[in-house]
Amino acid sequence: MNVMNVHLAIYDSKNAGIASAALHLNPDKVILLHRKQHDIEGIKSVLNSRGIKCHSQMVSFDPKQIRTILKHIFLENQDNNLVFNASAGYRMMVLVTLEQFTSRAMTAFVVDKFTNQLHWLHPSGKASDELAVKLKIHEYLKLFASQVLNKGKTITEPQARQALTNWLIENIEQFGSPLAAMNHIAMRADISMQYHLDKGQRKRKHLQQILTRFEEIGLLKIYQNKIVFKNEESRFYANGGWLENHVFSTLFNMRQSRKTISDLATGMEIVRAKGTIKNEIDVIAMANNRLHLIECKTRKFTNKNHANTPGSAAIYRLDTLKESLGGNSGKAMLISYQKLSRYTEQRAKDLGIYCCSYSQLKQLQHHLFKFIDSTNLY
Numbered sequence: 001m002n003v004m005n006v007h008l009a010i011y012d013s014k015n016a017g018i019a020s021a022a023l024h025l026n027p028d029k030v031i032l033l034h035r036k037q038h039d040i041e042g043i044k045s046v047l048n049s050r051g052i053k054c055h056s057q058m059v060s061f062d063p064k065q066i067r068t069i070l071k072h073i074f075l076e077n078q079d080n081n082l083v084f085n086a087s088a089g090y091r092m093m094v095l096v097t098l099e100q101f102t103s104r105a106m107t108a109f110v111v112d113k114f115t116n117q118l119h120w121l122h123p124s125g126k127a128s129d130e131l132a133v134k135l136k137i138h139e140y141l142k143l144f145a146s147q148v149l150n151k152g153k154t155i156t157e158p159q160a161r162q163a164l165t166n167w168l169i170e171n172i173e174q175f176g177s178p179l180a181a182m183n184h185i186a187m188r189a190d191i192s193m194q195y196h197l198d199k200g201q202r203k204r205k206h207l208q209q210i211l212t213r214f215e216e217i218g219l220l221k222i223y224q225n226k227i228v229f230k231n232e233e234s235r236f237y238a239n240g241g242w243l244e245n246h247v248f249s250t251l252f253n254m255r256q257s258r259k260t261i262s263d264l265a266t267g268m269e270i271v272r273a274k275g276t277i278k279n280e281i282d283v284i285a286m287a288n289n290r291l292h293l294i295e296c297k298t299r300k301f302t303n304k305n306h307a308n309t310p311g312s313a314a315i316y317r318l319d320t321l322k323e324s325l326g327g328n329s330g331k332a333m334l335i336s337y338q339k340l341s342r343y344t345e346q347r348a349k350d351l352g353i354y355c356c357s358y359s360q361l362k363q364l365q366h367h368l369f370k371f372i373d374s375t376n377l378y
């Protein structure tokens with residue numbers, strides 16, 4: 001008779017530790033205890049796609065019922081290697097189950113949602129494991145009842161564009177205002193991809209330098225007082241898309257020294273559950289089995305110190321997405337070409353959102369390393 005390796009886990013809609021541990025230890029089956037209101041189709045799909053069977057059983061908060069169910073599970077798996085994954089679930093249910101396992105001298109472990117390490121609770125003498133198998137973005141999102149509508153881009157931009165974005169950041173102290181004007185031009189370009197410069201715009205030296213650099217790499221044409229974008233993609237790029245691509249390219253190159261970055265995309269479109277509202281994520285990454293969301297802004301924010309500002313709106317949106325898409329270990333970052341107000345920076349700090357703005361972009365790689373490597377919520 002073949003001995004099966006079986007994990008028992010208690011489902012939690014905010015924790016990825018059940019799936020990440022199963023992918024690392026590769027059991028034959030996962031037994032999932034869950035409550036009636038839980039949507040477990042996502043985690044079952046992820047495990048099944050990786051060749052792991054998933055059996056689910058509905059339970060209540062009643063300790064007596066849990067002990068009864070556990071007795072049946074122990075009996076059914078008396079010839080198998082049954083292990084308890086204590087990483088997720090309602091605390092009382094986890095403690096009751098852990099008590100039952102330790103009293104029988106059976107194995108139990110927990111995955112630290114911040115460090116991506118697996119710690120053996122019983123027996124306690126075993127060394128901790130670094131989870132080797134990494135979740136992909138679409139798998140992680142499935143765990144939290146979300147799905148990918150559009151994968152976005154996963155390849156870096158051409159060298160000419162990278163040179164342009166590096167130039168924009170090297171000159172950030174003098175290009176803040178003209179870059180905001182460039183955003184306005186790209187945003188106001190009509191359906192024919194054209195915009196007519198007014199007299200004041202034609203006299204702005206740094207704006208003309210930016211337009212010329214964009215023309216040199218084929219993104220637009222300058223006809224005296226008229227700007228014509230090559231296509232919609234070029235117009236979007238000029239309207240701030242260049243910063244998204246720059247951040248993505250920087251992260252892409254960082255993967256050589258950070259093998260923990262397992263998946264990466266820019267411009268990914270995601271929808272929650274069976275909803276219809278799309279969320280486009282500027283840059284999204286999986287690292288250490290944690291979801292990392294990055295919002296990129298080139299527009300000029302107001303200096304007003306209150307909640308009803310575009311800067312604060314970006315922070316609140318990131319906070320909502322961090323929780324709904326990333327669970328209780330998701331991380332978020334706001335990257336801004338322009339300065340952020342002290343209020344916006346404080347709100348970001350309060351909500352655990354990492355900020356990198358203005359001249360800090362010159363050390364973007366350093367800040368991205370710090371964001372990815374940190375075990376904190378930011």
